[in-house]
Amino acid sequence: MSWDFTYLFTEILFYKVLFGVSLIGALSGVVGTFSLLRKKSLISDAISHSVLPGICVGFIYEGSKNPLVLLIGCLIAGLISVWLIDFIVRRTKLSEDTAIAFASTFFFALGSVLLSYIVAGDNPEKVGLKDYLFGKAATISFEDINIFMYCGVAILVLIVAFYKQIKLVVFNVDFAASIGISIRLIEFMIAVITVLTVAIGIQAVGVVLMSALIIAPSAAARYWTNNLVKVLLLAALFGCLASSLGVFTSGIFEDMPTGPWVVTYLFLFVFFTLLFAPRKGWFSVLKRKRKTKGRIERENVLKTFFQLEESGVDNVRIQDLMQRRYFESSVLGKILNSLQKDDLLQKENNVYHLTVEGKTESSRIVRLHRLWELYLTKRMNFKEDHIHGSAESVEHLITPELEQELLRDLDFPESDPHNKNIPY
């Protein structure tokens, strides 16, 4: 392994490869979004294995590596495989994953047998045909890039022209069918653009790893936004970025293959997205959970204060609180401090009082608790000894609007099922 940066930026060859591979990355990001949203992204694994016999038959037919003939071979083989999977799932009791595993290995085996037949033959053009297995980005020629461009433009035109229909089929097949969209046509179209993308992509990353390029960019993009256009653009960006990084890495380290590095970068993108994405990421979910838990604890403390004052204890000490309800002492200390900071609580000589705002807030929680208990007994026919648990959790969730509804429905009641006053 040796380092060589200067070579990177002087070679036109490098720019050619960089351009070609990033184009493939961006395109597969866009196309992959649709199969991801239909939860059928593993079909791309079957497709990418299935194009191998297409390439071999194309080669045997033409006798040379004519990119166009190979592409047509790929297209036909890929579509047969998609159709076969669909047929098996619709007509037999086999599940989709079995059908996919069958199609990918069968076609791949078929392709490998043909490949070893070709390699054993004496056609001098056979050199380099094996590169389709793992991809060889360096062999991308200007002719190839030409074909990439034509395919890319065709795919984008198709997507833009049928955007509405594709969107409906992707998000709600039943609705799409009910308004008269031909599901089979759109599904066929999605299959065609996926197979086309895979066919032009395997030259760069190879048969086995192509599916990652289809699946990963959109999987990452899906976590950042809920808007389809933005997902498509982001997926294109991720695909493009990972591909160029892969090309750079394999350019810097001699003998390093491009495809595996592209896939590694994609995996890192997905992993970081899963951890750090806003709203849906691991950390923000964790943060949100902690926040909700803190609010619930705080409301429970306030409620306990109210109950104590209701039973006549005006000077509340920490022991009183602990007797009434179990709190972890470290947590309780923090909550008491934060309540004081928000002017809901006053502290004098180790004795606590609710302030006026504190009283309002705590009586709101108790009111919600008791209203819910009343609602459960009156409207849902619950027994009085079965309602407390539900009210304990629902009191933290009821919104002001819901509270108004409850009050109106129960006609501003005076007391709850346990004959306690409902504070207003």
Place this chain on the structure above:
Amino acid sequence: MSLADFLILSTALLIGWSCALLGCFLVLQKVVMIGDAISHSVLPGIVLAFVFSSGFDSVFILLGAAVFGVLTSMIIRFFSSKLKLQEDASIGITFTWLFGLGIIFIAAFTGSNADIDKECVLFGELGTTFLDKIIIKGYLIGTRSIWLILPVLLLIIAFITFGFNKLKVISFHADYAQSKGISVSKWHYAFMLLVSITSVMSFEAVGAVLVVGLLAIPPATAYLLVKRLQQMIFLSLIFSTTCCILGYMLANYWDVSMSPSIVMVCGFQFLIVLIVTQVRKRIFSKAAVNFVVKA
């Protein structure tokens, strides 16, 4: 049949049977693609084992490689259940990455050990396994590949016989099994460990990609024909046997690589059974319609 034929064919059959036995449960539990993922993801482990054990001798290091398989199923579970990534996406991303990592390792270590080459990773070298004979006191007692896979087959048979009833319940109704107090996830990981060991041990002979064919296709073929688990296992063993023999003969006849041709025969076998069952279904349903119309 020469000695070499016999040795190669028995290697193929042992691998085929191991895969068929495991595959029945994978097909029923609808986790074939996790098996697929595992058989790809053991590659980095195998490469590392190869590099650090200076040859393929140490079986224990090879077993260590099997850990990568279990790791894969854990990563997939973690992504899909904890991080809420779609399951298909987590499978697709995880195994391609690990497989890619294996290829990167090969590229990085090519200088130190030239015995692994990338195509071997995909197809294996079934045809040359007979060269690695094990001879004790002048008697030939098999090849290395046979001695790698034979214990695995016995282990699988023991596992399935021992846990047959539990595995059956898990395969057909996982929730019911859970409610009966069977730890579904423990059995799942144990099973995935077996898949992992099988793919590691048969790696030399059939390669990463084609193990999946042997795992998925014979049981799927059997499942098209029968409904009972015992029958399914029995039939898939038979299908696996026929495709190994036919595939081997075909490979010799056409002079092409062996393991792809075995899986190819598997696939054609599946297609024939698929067509036959579909045609039979159509004839039956027509007969039923006629019967109803006449009545």
